[in-house]
Amino acid sequence: MKKIICIFLFVIQFISIEIHAHHSFTAEFSAERVIELSGVIQEVWFKNPHVRYLLQVEDEDDKNVTWDLRGSPVVWLARKGWTKDRIKKGDEITVSGYPGHDGKKMLSIIEVKLSDGSTLIDKAPSR
Amino acid sequence: MNWIFKNKLSLIPILLLIYTNCMPSEIDGIWRISLQDSNRTLIGDLEIETTESGLIGYLEGGPIDIKIDGENSIEIIADSRDVRGFIFNRRMTGTFEENFMSGTYQQEGAAAQREEPGPWSAVRYENKVVESMIAEHPDITGTWAATQELDFRKYTMSLTDKGENWLETYMPYYDQPDVRCTSIGLPALITYSFPFEIIESEGRLTMLYEYQSKVRRIWMEKDEPSEFMPPSRMGFSVGKWEGSTLVIKTNLLEKTIRDFRGELVSENATIEERYFLSDDGQNLNAIIILHDAENYKKAPIRRRQWVRNKATEIFPYSCDPDSFYIPMYQENKMQMYIDRSELRF
Numbered sequence: 001m002k003k004i005i006c007i008f009l010f011v012i013q014f015i016s017i018e019i020h021a022h023h024s025f026t027a028e029f030s031a032e033r034v035i036e037l038s039g040v041i042q043e044v045w046f047k048n049p050h051v052r053y054l055l056q057v058e059d060e061d062d063k064n065v066t067w068d069l070r071g072s073p074v075v076w077l078a079r080k081g082w083t084k085d086r087i088k089k090g091d092e093i094t095v096s097g098y099p100g101h102d103g104k105k106m107l108s109i110i111e112v113k114l115s116d117g118s119t120l121i122d123k124a125p126s127r
Numbered sequence: 128m129n130w131i132f133k134n135k136l137s138l139i140p141i142l143l144l145i146y147t148n149c150m151p152s153e154i155d156g157i158w159r160i161s162l163q164d165s166n167r168t169l170i171g172d173l174e175i176e177t178t179e180s181g182l183i184g185y186l187e188g189g190p191i192d193i194k195i196d197g198e199n200s201i202e203i204i205a206d207s208r209d210v211r212g213f214i215f216n217r218r219m220t221g222t223f224e225e226n227f228m229s230g231t232y233q234q235e236g237a238a239a240q241r242e243e244p245g246p247w248s249a250v251r252y253e254n255k256v257v258e259s260m261i262a263e264h265p266d267i268t269g270t271w272a273a274t275q276e277l278d279f280r281k282y283t284m285s286l287t288d289k290g291e292n293w294l295e296t297y298m299p300y301y302d303q304p305d306v307r308c309t310s311i312g313l314p315a316l317i318t319y320s321f322p323f324e325i326i327e328s329e330g331r332l333t334m335l336y337e338y339q340s341k342v343r344r345i346w347m348e349k350d351e352p353s354e355f356m357p358p359s360r361m362g363f364s365v366g367k368w369e370g371s372t373l374v375i376k377t378n379l380l381e382k383t384i385r386d387f388r389g390e391l392v393s394e395n396a397t398i399e400e401r402y403f404l405s406d407d408g409q410n411l412n413a414i415i416i417l418h419d420a421e422n423y424k425k426a427p428i429r430r431r432q433w434v435r436n437k438a439t440e441i442f443p444y445s446c447d448p449d450s451f452y453i454p455m456y457q458e459n460k461m462q463m464y465i466d467r468s469e470l471r472f
Contacts, residue, residue, distance in 0.1 A: 028300065031211075045447075047446070048444055049305055049308060049451075075338075075442040075444055078442060079442075098211075
């Protein structure tokens with residue numbers, strides 16, 4: 001059963017992750033903690049100014065909850081091989097990231113684990 | 128006589144107070160500060176003034192908290208915005224002498240881009256103009272990929288009343304031009320961590336920015352825009368070589384925001400950029416100064432570095448604002464957005 005795994009991944013906080021945030025992340029997301037979610041992709045927007053996925057997750061009461069996942073611009077993800085067809089509607093994924101403030105069901109993506117075992121990291125090219 | 132003597136004595140504490148608060152202290156002036164993160168070096172201008180209300184300081188044109196204790200202990204706290212968009216502080220503590228200060232710093236607050244504690248130092252800034260003997264200017268053409276070196280990414284700036292009043296009305300995210308695919312313009316575009324390409328042709332340099340697929344022309348042989356050229360967020364840019372440094376001055380700008388905080392850039396602003404290559408020619412460094420006295424008490428400064436990278440291509444950047452408008456509609460915020468139309472540009 002898929003459940004919201006709301007684990008504080010403090011270890012991740014100490015890894016330098018660079019992604020491009022082209023809007024006010026402080027206003028929307030909290031850097032205080034990192035959470036992990038598992039679920040099924042409902043919708044995909046693979047477009048600039050930032051990609052967006054809707055993820056259906058079963059909560060602890062077995063109810064379906066939709067999370068709004070936000071990622072970097074397409075151009076940055078594409079450089080790392082994260083292209084449009086890597087995550088499609090219906091795919092089962094596990095994603096970690098920074099949650100929205102005040103319990104808002106939003107997540108700023110750090111890393112996505114795909115069902116084939118591969119991992120996509122939302123990290124800007126430093127060079 | 129006795130009365131005068133008595134009253135003169137009573138003035139001594141007052142005079143001392145005036146002296147200590149109003150006279151320039153030995154720390155006053157402009158310093159060049161550098162800070163060593165675990166894998167990069169940041170550089171900035173640190174300005175310190177003694178005023179009637181005490182010691183005040185600025186880093187890259189933005190206000191900082193500064194305290195001196197005892198004979199020569201100093202503490203500086205400066206805010207910054209990490210590459211992911213989170214705001215944090217750097218606390219620098221140490222000691223100062225007449226022409227040198229140094230110590231250690233640490234990051235405070237939750238940030239995605241973690242910095243290990245490290246050393247910092249500062250020396251008196253001397254604005255020496257070094258005349259280059261090079262007859263031909265260096266070749267800066269090619270594709271450049273951004274690094275995260277040099278830039279303190281100072282977050283808050285020292286605003287005028289007009290600038291503060293504007294900021295109070297600004298709504299982060301909802302008022303930001305580029306989230307709805309509208310041009311962010313200068314100076315923000317220059318500071319974003321996307322690659323850009325420089326092409327040289329007769330009388331001009333052309334800069335192709337990946338972000339928002341923007342084209343910028345730097346005119347090397349004319350000083351004035353063509354008649355009726357409209358203002359824009361890319362402005363009108365004139366370039367001159369000062370030895371091996373390319374100096375670009377830009378005006379004819381349209382209103383935009385300076386950075387993610389939403390501080391205003393007025394139509395009367397000018398931007399000064401200074402580009403120079405590293406000794407090995409593999410890094411392009413830039414200092415970007417925004418002159419906008421309507422909104423800023425001190426000119427905001429950013430520094431950027433790019434690395435020459437033949438493997439980097441400028442990717443196309445098509446933009447679809449659905450990811451902005453659809454969630455806003457779903458959250459019943461569309462009317463709020465429409466009601467604020469006059470506040471956006």
